[in-house]
Amino acid sequence: MIKVSVIGFGNVARHLADAIDSCPKIDLVQVYSRTSGAETFPYSGRIISRLDDLHEADLYIIAVSDVAVREVSESLPFSGKLVVHTAGSLDMEALDGRNRKGVFYPLQTFSKKKAISFRTVPLCLETQFEADYEVLHTVASSLSETIYAIDSSQRKALHVAAVFVSNFTNHLYKLGNDICQEHAVPFEILKPLIAETADKIRTLTPAEAQTGPAIRNDINTIAAHLGLLTQPEQRQLYEIMTTSIQNERKKL
Amino acid sequence: MIKVSVIGFGNVARHLADAIDSCPKIDLVQVYSRTSGAETFPYSGRIISRLDDLHEADLYIIAVSDVAVREVSESLPFSGKLVVHTAGSLDMEALDGRNRKGVFYPLQTFSKKKAISFRTVPLCLETQFEADYEVLHTVASSLSETIYAIDSSQRKALHVAAVFVSNFTNHLYKLGNDICQEHAVPFEILKPLIAETADKIRTLTPAEAQTGPAIRNDINTIAAHLGLLTQPEQRQLYEIMTTSIQNERKKL
Numbered sequence: 376m377i378k379v380s381v382i383g384f385g386n387v388a389r390h391l392a393d394a395i396d397s398c399p400k401i402d403l404v405q406v407y408s409r410t411s412g413a414e415t416f417p418y419s420g421r422i423i424s425r426l427d428d429l430h431e432a433d434l435y436i437i438a439v440s441d442v443a444v445r446e447v448s449e450s451l452p453f454s455g456k457l458v459v460h461t462a463g464s465l466d467m468e469a470l471d472g473r474n475r476k477g478v479f480y481p482l483q484t485f486s487k488k489k490a491i492s493f494r495t496v497p498l499c500l501e502t503q504f505e506a507d508y509e510v511l512h513t514v515a516s517s518l519s520e521t522i523y524a525i526d527s528s529q530r531k532a533l534h535v536a537a538v539f540v541s542n543f544t545n546h547l548y549k550l551g552n553d554i555c556q557e558h559a560v561p562f563e564i565l566k567p568l569i570a571e572t573a574d575k576i577r578t579l580t581p582a583e584a585q586t587g588p589a590i591r592n593d594i595n596t597i598a599a600h601l602g603l604l605t606q607p608e609q610r611q612l613y614e615i616m617t618t619s620i621q622n623e624r625k626k627l
Numbered sequence: 628m629i630k631v632s633v634i635g636f637g638n639v640a641r642h643l644a645d646a647i648d649s650c651p652k653i654d655l656v657q658v659y660s661r662t663s664g665a666e667t668f669p670y671s672g673r674i675i676s677r678l679d680d681l682h683e684a685d686l687y688i689i690a691v692s693d694v695a696v697r698e699v700s701e702s703l704p705f706s707g708k709l710v711v712h713t714a715g716s717l718d719m720e721a722l723d724g725r726n727r728k729g730v731f732y733p734l735q736t737f738s739k740k741k742a743i744s745f746r747t748v749p750l751c752l753e754t755q756f757e758a759d760y761e762v763l764h765t766v767a768s769s770l771s772e773t774i775y776a777i778d779s780s781q782r783k784a785l786h787v788a789a790v791f792v793s794n795f796t797n798h799l800y801k802l803g804n805d806i807c808q809e810h811a812v813p814f815e816i817l818k819p820l821i822a823e824t825a826d827k828i829r830t831l832t833p834a835e836a837q838t839g840p841a842i843r844n845d846i847n848t849i850a851a852h853l854g855l856l857t858q859p860e861q862r863q864l865y866e867i868m869t870t871s872i873q874n875e876r877k878k879l
Contacts, residue, residue, distance in 0.1 A: 441848060464848045483820055484838050489827055497816045523816055532810030535852045540803035540817050541824040542839030543868045544796045549833035551792035558784030564749045564775055565792050566829060568735055572793040573825035575741055577818060581801035586736050587794030596693060596716045600787045608871055615867060616795040619860055623801065
């Protein structure tokens with residue numbers, strides 16, 4: 376059985392450790408947590424707080440904040456092992472050269488308050504040495520149904536694209552929620568629309584799926600909307616998004 | 628059985644006519660289409676191209692483009708009937724005063740190429756006279772599980788919020804797709820992320836669900852992303868969305 380240790384205890388690390396621990400094909404050896412509070416977890420007996428306490432494993436997954444990856448990889452008390460990070464925006468080269476490098480990037484948004492099935496999380500893999508790819512792929516395919524070989528340059532592009540389709544999208548939900556609250560209508564009414572907007576993308580291209588006043592060039596509605604928005608930031612975003620959609624329209 | 632006619636043959640009108648026609652509790656009397664091409668539809672025998680050919684019905688639903696609502700309502704060859712429009716951004720008062728006014732606003736995004744279950748579409752209702760609300764509610768509740776009484780001012784706010792969470796969100800999917808194409812990575816990889824981002828909103832508030840470099844104030848990643856974006860429009864949107872998320876962060 377492949378032995379894996381997870382280094383880190385943030386959102387990604389916890390979701391990953393949970394998935395590995397509940398996978399019968401992989402042995403979760405240890406989880407490194409810098410801070411306390413890990414006692415309530417099912418694998419609490421395997422939680423360590425010093426990197427020097429790390430046991431032998433086939434794979435070490437560093438899932439810490441981007442800025443800490445280099446330092447943590449430099450602090451590992453061994454060499455010649457397979458060590459990967461989970462960061463979308465970091466080069467594989469951010470890892471210290473004493474160990475064999477790789478990347479195990481789960482392209483998903485993880486929140487403490489929401490469980491997620493790791494089976495549906497796309498895993499983007501990269502290794503310094505070809506022979507290591509098989510090990511990483513074996514671990515990945517035990518956890519998820521979707522695996523991609525993605526190099527550092529592709530991964531960075533994916534990470535930016537992910538910010539657009541996820542972080543920025545969620546912020547639009549936030550702005551929609553603000554507008555509802557301001558006008559005393561329940562945000563709840565918008566939830567089927569949010570679900571359908573995302574669902575459309577499973578079968579339509581974003582260009583095919585575009586609807587609304589901007590793509591129809593419905594200047595009356597656009598003017599009415601701008602008149603209704605009270606916050607300068609909302610108006611600015613409305614104008615820029617509308618112009619950006621209209622620019623796409625001109626290309627058609 | 629309540630008798631309903633649909634006036635219009637665009638996206639909303641077609642989805643609505645289909646839903647009414649397949650509902651055993653409502654009789655779809657006629658569908659008015661200004662243009663031809665309606666022969667292939669199951670209710671083709673009931674398609675008319677002149678408003679003067681409209682028969683007696685309990686409810687007439689005008690589902691045409693916003694700018695045409697007033698003119699169509701003025702052209703109806705009868706008075707004293709219940710006539711509603713389906714537009715999110717129009718006052719009920721846009722309808723001609725010879726008939727009893729109302730609004731039947733389905734808050735959803737409709738595309739020609741994608742079927743949708745009307746049962747899950749929130750219907751926002753308003754009537755000029757209280758007695759008509761019951762008729763409209765009876766029709767609405769035969770079609771959908773979710774009905775809201777929403778006045779014209781609330782509906783306009785909802786419509787703006789809908790543009791943010793749906794039209795603008797879809798445009799972010801478009802920009803994500805562009806970035807993927809430019810860097811030769813399949814957009815497919817992002818689809819589970821898109822689905823999960825929307826799914827989170829069923830149980831978390833948008834503020835709780837926010838993740839990513841902006842809310843973490845991860846200035847290194849933000850700078851790296853801006854360095855990678857090649858299109859001025861992408862950069863501008865990245866900067867404005869990031870600043871807007873960071874402003875929320877400061878309020879916490």
